[in-house]
Amino acid sequence: MKKTELKERLSQYSIDILNLENFHDKLAPAIMGYADLLFEEFDVNGSAGREHIQTLNGNAIGTFWAANCIREIFRTQRFSRALYSSVLGAIGKNRRPIHVLYAGTGPFAALALPIMMMLKPEDVQFTFLEINPESIEILEQVIDLFDLHAYVKNIHQCDASLWDVPSSGIDIVISETMSRALIAEPQVAIMLNLASQLPKEVVFLPEEIKVSLCKLTRGSREPERIAELINFNKESIYSIIENSSMRNWNFNDQNIQANLSEGDQLYFMTEIRINDGNILNLNDSSLNLLEKIKVNRKQGVINLNIKYALDKRPGFRVIEK
Template identity: 60%
Template sequence: MTNEELRMRLLQYGKEIFKPGDFHDQLAPAVMGYSDLLSAHFVIDAKEGRAHIKTPHGNAIGSLWAAHCGREVLRTQRFSRGLAHAISVVLLKGKKPVHVLYAGTGPFATLALPVMMTFKAEDVQFTFLEINPESINVLKRVIDTLDLHAYVKDIHQCDASVWEVVSTDVDIVISETMYKALSAEPQVAIMLNLVSQLPPETVFLPEEIKVSLCKWNQRDQVPQQVAELISFDKECMYSIIQQSSGKNWVFNNQQIQLTLSEEEQLYLATDIRVNEGNTLLLNESSLNLLAKVKLTKKQGAISLHCRYSLQDPTGFSISEIE
């Protein structure tokens, strides 16, 4: 396949991914074809690609695993389409080129490629942040092969959770460096770092990540929400920044009282709103799988202390109060 044929195939996949609606017949073949095409043309080192990079605020996953995330159909659709929609909104306001800061690109910049195949370089420009050297190497090959240099302002190999912004002329920030229940990976630290440095009008995608404490009797179709632990949106981020000193981010603690029956278990549930029309809810991706909360007391009245932390381990710490 020539480079031009590769570009045309990616353009066609992008058109299917950007179609409106929740699901259609060509969506899964397009997302799978997109992932397979990139993996076949841009080989990731089998050893280096499996290695995670441990940061102070969570693991940056290895290149192979990052590439594999692109095979999640609704996840790739909602994030990529959400980015395209956000760019269109900024363009309608008369701003061009739209400057997108993409933090945590993985090896293929999976969320950006359909945009670059669809929009013109004079309409959108990207700055890429990626900590993993293997991902950076593959990403540069992708840009060379597809002749996408006109779309790329800069590439920085860095830890995006502490990176100092070079220019505040950023219209959109997108980062998908997360795991279910905002655990294990540095999404929260990355977004707080960038929000603290960029203008209030900058758009941050996803716009909201909500983690809730739920109880679930598996005979029921869906869990019952007990309490919302965090609604991680721009308003929440500003609140955290205001109550923190430097970049030692401080999160609110919560005490929660609940009653569990013998048949019920406690879980953390994650809902993601990339932007309008692009949401990921229960079981729609690996990011939305329930995370079980382990308790000593199995039933009856229970008091819990809930705290989010960026220190190892990153995520919610939930402990019983005697």
């Protein structure tokens, strides 16, 4: 297929993905078509692409797995739409072009392509950060195929949780390097590292990631919230930075009491507000699936100490008291 035809397909998918309606008839076909277009043109199925890269602050998922995240309909729609609306909002306030730092692009920079289809290079410029060399190689092919060089300031192969920002001329930071309950992947470390080097007026997407302790009673579909464990937003990001030094990020612990009846199960629940109008709640995506918590005591009053921690496998540490 000719480049022009491919770009026309990409443009039409972008229009449908960025549509302001939360659900419409063209949404699922657009997301699937978008994914199929990229998978048809680029090979992400190699064995190397299925291997994660272990960092000091969590797993950077393999190229194949990162690429497949596109197929999650609400996840791709709402992250892309949030980025688009943030860029449009910044154009009204800031110098142009708006400079977006996209940390953890995977092989396709899938959240950025729809924005490039809708705006001009004079409106928006991207700096891409990606740790995986295979993903970088495919990303460069994507930029070539769709003639997007004019939108790309820089591509850095690096660990975004440790990367030194060369200049503060950045308007928006977006990273979607996370799993449910902020486990395993380096989202928190990446955002803290970048925020610690950037002015407070920079927009960070997602704007808020909330993880709560909840319990689910057997036969019930709705979990009961027991306590909010973290509300990872700009305010808390800068509070953590102020109370930490040298990228040794400190998190507060909480003592929480839970009362379990027979058949109750404790879980972490994740809610994400990427920005206003773009929200992912329970079961909207794999990021919002409940994460089971293992405790020894199954019934009665349980006293727990819970604290988020960053290391090779980030997540909440739960201690029964």
